[in-house]
Amino acid sequence: MAPGAMSRWTTSLSEARPVSYWLDDPGRPAPEPALTGPVTCDLLVVGGGYSGLWTALIAKERDPSRDVVLVEGREVGWAASGRNGGFCAASLTHGLANGLARWPGEIHTLERLGARNLDAIEETVARHSIDCDFERTGEIDVATEPYQAEELRSWYEEIAARGLADGIEFLDAHAVREQVDSPTFLAGLHDRRGVAMLNPARLAWGLKRACLALGVRVYEHTPALTLKRYGAGMAVRTPYGAVRARRVALGTNVFPSLVRRVRPYTVPVYDYALMTEPLTDAQLASVGWRNRQGLGDSANRFHYFRLSADNRILWGGYDAVYPYGGRVRAEYDDRPETYARLAGHFFTCFPQLEGVRFTHAWGGAIDTCSRFSAFFGTAHAGRVAYAAGYTGLGVGATRFGAEVMLDLLAGERTERTELEMVRSKPLPFPPEPFAWTGIALTKWALARADTHQGRRNLWLRTIDRLGLGFDS
Numbered sequence: 062m063a064p065g066a067m068s069r070w071t072t073s074l075s076e077a078r079p080v081s082y083w084l085d086d087p088g089r090p091a092p093e094p095a096l097t098g099p100v101t102c103d104l105l106v107v108g109g110g111y112s113g114l115w116t117a118l119i120a121k122e123r124d125p126s127r128d129v130v131l132v133e134g135r136e137v138g139w140a141a142s143g144r145n146g147g148f149c150a151a152s153l154t155h156g157l158a159n160g161l162a163r164w165p166g167e168i169h170t171l172e173r174l175g176a177r178n179l180d181a182i183e184e185t186v187a188r189h190s191i192d193c194d195f196e197r198t199g200e201i202d203v204a205t206e207p208y209q210a211e212e213l214r215s216w217y218e219e220i221a222a223r224g225l226a227d228g229i230e231f232l233d234a235h236a237v238r239e240q241v242d243s244p245t246f247l248a249g250l251h252d253r254r255g256v257a258m259l260n261p262a263r264l265a266w267g268l269k270r271a272c273l274a275l276g277v278r279v280y281e282h283t284p285a286l287t288l289k290r291y292g293a294g295m296a297v298r299t300p301y302g303a304v305r306a307r308r309v310a311l312g313t314n315v316f317p318s319l320v321r322r323v324r325p326y327t328v329p330v331y332d333y334a335l336m337t338e339p340l341t342d343a344q345l346a347s348v349g350w351r352n353r354q355g356l357g358d359s360a361n362r363f364h365y366f367r368l369s370a371d372n373r374i375l376w377g378g379y380d381a382v383y384p385y386g387g388r389v390r391a392e393y394d395d396r397p398e399t400y401a402r403l404a405g406h407f408f409t410c411f412p413q414l415e416g417v418r419f420t421h422a423w424g425g426a427i428d429t430c431s432r433f434s435a436f437f438g439t440a441h442a443g444r445v446a447y448a449a450g451y452t453g454l455g456v457g458a459t460r461f462g463a464e465v466m467l468d469l470l471a472g473e474r475t476e477r478t479e480l481e482m483v484r485s486k487p488l489p490f491p492p493e494p495f496a497w498t499g500i501a502l503t504k505w506a507l508a509r510a511d512t513h514q515g516r517r518n519l520w521l522r523t524i525d526r527l528g529l530g531f532d533s
Contacts, residue, residue, distance in 0.1 A: 070404040073418050074335075079395045081144045082336040082375070082421040083262035090266050092136045092281035093273075096302040100278070102130040104470070105297060105306035107285045107319065109133025110142035111455060112312030112448060114268035115463035118185075120310075121275040123467065129277045130304055132297070134284035134316075138265025141315060141455070144425035146334065146365050146377055148200065148355050149264075149456040151179040151255040154482070155433040156454070157225060158216070163432060163528070164482050171482065172225065178461045179257065186259075189274075191267030193260045194370040200256035200355040201249045203237060208514045209359040210234075210248035217250055228254040241356060242349045243410045251354070258355050258367050261456060288319035288445070295444050308470045311447040312463075314455070315389060315428035320440045320447060325489035327450050328387045328496060329426040333399045334377030335407065336369070336421040340414075345372055347413040361507035364406060373420075376407045383500045386493055394424045427453045432487035432528060434458070437465050446470045450487065488528065 078085065104120050104127060106113045117131045153175040154160025154168075161168050186195045204210040217231040230251045232240065237249035273279060280299075287298045294307040297319075311319060315329050340348075355367040357378075364378040380399045384390070400422040408415060430436060430450030435458055437448050446469040448462035455462075465483055468475045477483060490496045506520045517525070 070408055071401050073404050073408075074397075074400055074422060075418075077335070077400065077419040077422040079422055081262070081423045081425070082369070082373070083147070083260060084139065084143045085421060086262060088266075089262070090269070093279045095282040096132060096280035096299050096304070098302045099305070100130060100302065101305045102128040102278070103307050104129045105295070105304050105309045106131040106312060107297065107309065108312030108314065108316075109137035109265075109269070109279070109281065110140055110312060110314060111265060111268070111459040112314055112462055113310070114142075114265060114272060114312075115460045116310045116312055116466055117272045117277045117279075118268055118275065119460075119463050120467055121272070121277055125275070129272075130306070131272065131277055131279045132283040132285055132299060132304065133279070133281045136281050137269045137279070138262050141425055141427060142265045143262040144334075144423060145261050145453070145456060146355070146367060146375055147259050147261045147456065148365065148367065148454075149179065149182060149195075149257040149259050150200070150454055151175040151457060152454065153178065153434065153458050153461050155452055157220060159433050161220075161223075161225075163434075164480075167481060168225070170476070170480070174461065174477070175457075176255070179255070179457055182457060182460055183257065185271075186264070186267070189267065189271040191264060191271065193263040193267055195257055195259045195264075196353060197254065197257045198353045198355065199251060199253040200357065201232070201237065201240060201251045202357055202359055203241075203243075203246045204248040204359050205245045206360075206514075207247060212515065213248050213250050213359060228252060238349075240349065240352060240354065242347070242413075244412065245410050256355055257457075258353065259456070260370065264456075285313075285319060288441075290441055290444070295441060307444070309445045310463075310466045310470065311445065311449075312459075312466075314449050314451065315426045318447060318449065320445060322440075323438070323447055323449065325492075326436060326487055327428045327430050328383060328490050328500070329389050330429045331380075331382040331384070331393050331396070331424050332377065332427050332453065333380055333396055333403065333422070333424040334375055335400060335403050335419045337374045337376070337414075337417050338420050340372045340374065340417070344414055344417065348411060360511045362511055364403075364410075366410075374407075374411075374414075376403055379403060379406060381504070383497065383504075385497045387496065389426050393426070395422075396424055399424070427451075429453070430487045431490065434482070435462050436486050437462065437469065437483050438486070439469050443470070443472060
């Protein structure tokens with residue numbers, strides 16, 4: 062990369078605020094007061110992101126008489142739920158390829174349940190009048206290298222032969238550039254129905270409002286400090302109070318679980334994004350993008366990008382940063398070297414947008430597990446349930462996870478709880494320094510594959526056979 066080009070691209074970041082565009086919203090609701098003193102309830106939900114919000118809402122919808130309390134350590138939606146790209150996918154398995162590789166015998170069931178879950182999200186948004194710019198636009202996976210185009214075509218032929226390509230279309234270079242025009246696009250796979258775009262923070266805030274309207278007691282700035290048995294139920298201590306509950310659902314995701322044995326199954330991976338200023342009509346016309354689909358490229362170190370309601374472009378991904386020791390810290394949310402790299406990639410993809418400036422640049426932690434998709438379980442003789450490990454595709458899948466947790470807490474055998482995906486666990490990550498070393502080696506090998514026609518070396522082939530991986 063020439064120094065002059067770097068200077069030109071980084072100039073586009075000169076006024077970017079280091080805060081999530083979605084959270085930098087004048088309509089952001091005031092937090093609910095913190096819990097002070099003791100309370101009792103039927104169900105305590107720990108965590109005010111999507112996982113906890115969906116759990117609390119569905120619990121009340123299943124049984125309006127159930128007394129539900131939700132506690133959030135900071136403010137509802139402030140972490141991953143307010144920082145992601147707003148891709149709400151039907152897939153429960155971090156994409157069809159991952160699901161087919163891991164659970165081929167139940168992939169048709171998983172796809173059906175995922176489609177039903179996305180429909181339920183759309184219905185909930187409408188029923189509760191959640192203003193989150195929900196658009197059922199679909200998504201295009203694009204190839205930017207010839208080998209990727211060949212792989213996309215072969216993959217399409219495979220899923221079509223398996224009866225899994227309903228609503229999916231292969232696009233050649235001309236067809237994909239008719240949808241969104243970039244000189245780097247060589248082919249695409251268009252999923253027309255399986256992904257919606259939305260404003261992620263407003264979804265979280267809307268779910269909070271819906272929970273409150275149904276009678277859920279929400280306490281913000283109330284971290285859960287300890288979890289212990291108390292008689293026939295559980296007790297959770299908070300800084301200024303305590304909650305006694307018959308059952309507890311943990312939606313803490315990237316943060317250390319109150320069930321210690323769960324902690325080795327996830328590691329935090331930091332992901333970063335940029336948001337442009339609103340495009341002019343002429344700039345938008347130069348790109349096309351009339352159908353407003355979400356997009357992602359096919360590299361191991363991939364980018365994801367989409368249009369906001371006011372025609373900004375969100376551009377994220379590529380760098381996936383694991384901090385040594387797996388610590389979650391605010392200082393990792395801001396990474397100028399990644400912003401500069403992303404800006405360069407953006408203008409390579411869309412050279413016709415030269416001169417566009419970025420208004421926001423931010424990062425956040427994703428709860429990654431070794432199988433890329435959520436895992437589930439119970440503790441304390443079934444009094445506590447948890448779901449974690451969504452690995453960056455939790456906007457939609459967390460609703461399914463909420464239903465799983467509620468099924469498990471009720472002791473019910475359902476189609477969901479009978480899934481091998483629900484009954485099995487990923488392999489845990491090893492302790493340090495082995496986790497950091499293994500992840501660093503995997504990142505190096507994935508980057509190398511991107512520059513060697515996608516060829517996976519011995520390390521990647523070995524971890525593939527073991528069912529291990531690293532992603533964001």
